[in-house]
Amino acid sequence: MMGGLSAGLRGWVTAICALIGLVASAAPGTTQPFPSRPITLMVPFAAGGPTDTLGRILAERMAADLHATIVVENVVGASGSIAGARVARATPDGTTITIGHWGTHVLNGAVYKLSYDVLADFEPIALVASGPQLIVGRKTLEAGNLKELIAWLKDNPNKASAGTAGAGSGAHVAGVFFKTRTGTEFQFVPYRGAGPAMIDLVAGQIDLMFDQASNSLPQIKNGTIKAFAVTSPTRLASAPDIPTVDEAGLPGLYISYWHGLWAPKNTPRDIVERLNAAIVAALADPTVRQRFAELGQEIPPREQQAPATLAAFQKAEIDKWWRIVRIADIKAE
Incomplete structure (x- = not known):
């Protein structure tokens, strides 16, 4: 098509086309497929504990599904609220997520004066287990x-x-x-x-x-x-x-330690859905299911693994336990 153009004009056209391609690649609305870099799974307790164990089992299987590196980082202190604050303030791009539970995402909101909201400052990804x-x-x-x-x-x-x-x-x-x-x-x-x-x-x-x-x-x-x-x-x-x-001999003393995964608030819906899909695949894996069972964990049915289910369940738990904690006057020491 450019055969009839002079060498100088052909070079100029080639340069313009390259510039247009560069601008298009950087234009708003064009993004790289998720994940384009390693994901950090923040565990709010020490290595070797129950939350850490469950998190590492999931991270290994999720990494294979996402074709990404998942780095498990243990951030301890204040019953998990130090890690909670870091995740709440993290860039909402799906590369920083956290595993938490009844304590970190329900009780902490009633016990501590937090710099974040345990419900409003996170995007729920999935309910993963209860025990x-x-x-x-x-x-x-x-x-x-x-x-x-x-x-x-x-x-x-x-x-x-x-x-x-x-x-x-x-x-x-x-x-x-x-x-x-x-x-x-x-x-x-x-x-x-x-x-x-x-x-x-x-x-x-x-x-x-x-x-x-x-x-x-x-x-x-x-x-x-x-x-x-x-x-x-x-x-x-x-x-x-x-x-x-x-x-x-102590009837009715029922307490369930459920676990879930969250991302920072405003993480794009498509990224949350991609992370959820990786978790759903992990929870369907026979090896993961066996390891969870050996740890006394019950995996919720597939229909209860959606982000909306975790959001509703967390809200119900807050409504129940915050009242109990305050009546008992349980406070951080």
């Missing part, structure tokens, strides 16, 4: 069952210690409710996460934990700690020998 807490103790504890544990605590007021992931954490709130229901008194020992607390429980440095099943089950199966009850109306399929609180 009851276990009431567990050091291996050498004198009590052999829950009734004996309650009796021992009453006979030794304020002498026992219970590890938590910090003031206002799920373990702390569960412990407060346990004390209220049983009329017992014991001391709380805050840690930077459930993982470090479990290390001390195994070592016999603390007496109790109200812990996520995913954190406690490996130690129970290894015989390094003892289990008294599961805070659920039904027994765990992965640990059928542990009685429910109803069976053990």
Whole structure:
């Protein structure tokens, strides 16, 4: 087409075409396919804890589906609210996301004076799992069952210690409710996460934990700690020998530690949908499902894995638990 043009004119036309192509590639509305760079999955607790374990299982499978690198970063402190603040302020482009739970995205809003809103400052991606807490103790504890544990605590007021992931954490709130229901008194020992607390429980440095099943089950199966009850109306399929609180003598003390993933507010809908699709694929993977089951985690049905479902569920949990926390006057220490 340019055969009849002079060499100078042909060069000028070529340069103009190149310039037009450059401008078009930088024009608003044209974006690179997501993800174009590594994704950071922020875990708000210490490495080795239950949230970290679940996050790493998901990250490995999601990375394969997204054809991207997912870097797991542990940002600890203030029951997960330090990580929450960082994610809330992050650029909403899908490259910074977080895994959180009942404590970080419900209880923290009632317990702490936060620089962010646990509901309004995040885009929900997916509800990924739920699991009851276990009431567990050091291996050498004198009590052999829950009734004996309650009796021992009453006979030794304020002498026992219970590890938590910090003031206002799920373990702390569960412990407060346990004390209220049983009329017992014991001391709380805050840690930077459930993982470090479990290390001390195994070592016999603390007496109790109200812990996520995913954190406690490996130690129970290894015989390094003892289990008294599961805070659920039904027994765990992965640990059928542990009685429910109803069976053990403390009916109705139900607490579920559910987990979800969130992105910063205003993350584009198509990116949220892409991340959700990767999570849905991960939760359908037989290997992931088996690993979650071994950790005492129940994966929600496919129809409950949508972003809107997590948003509605989180709002319902806030409506329920904020009132309870405030009546009990649970505050960050």
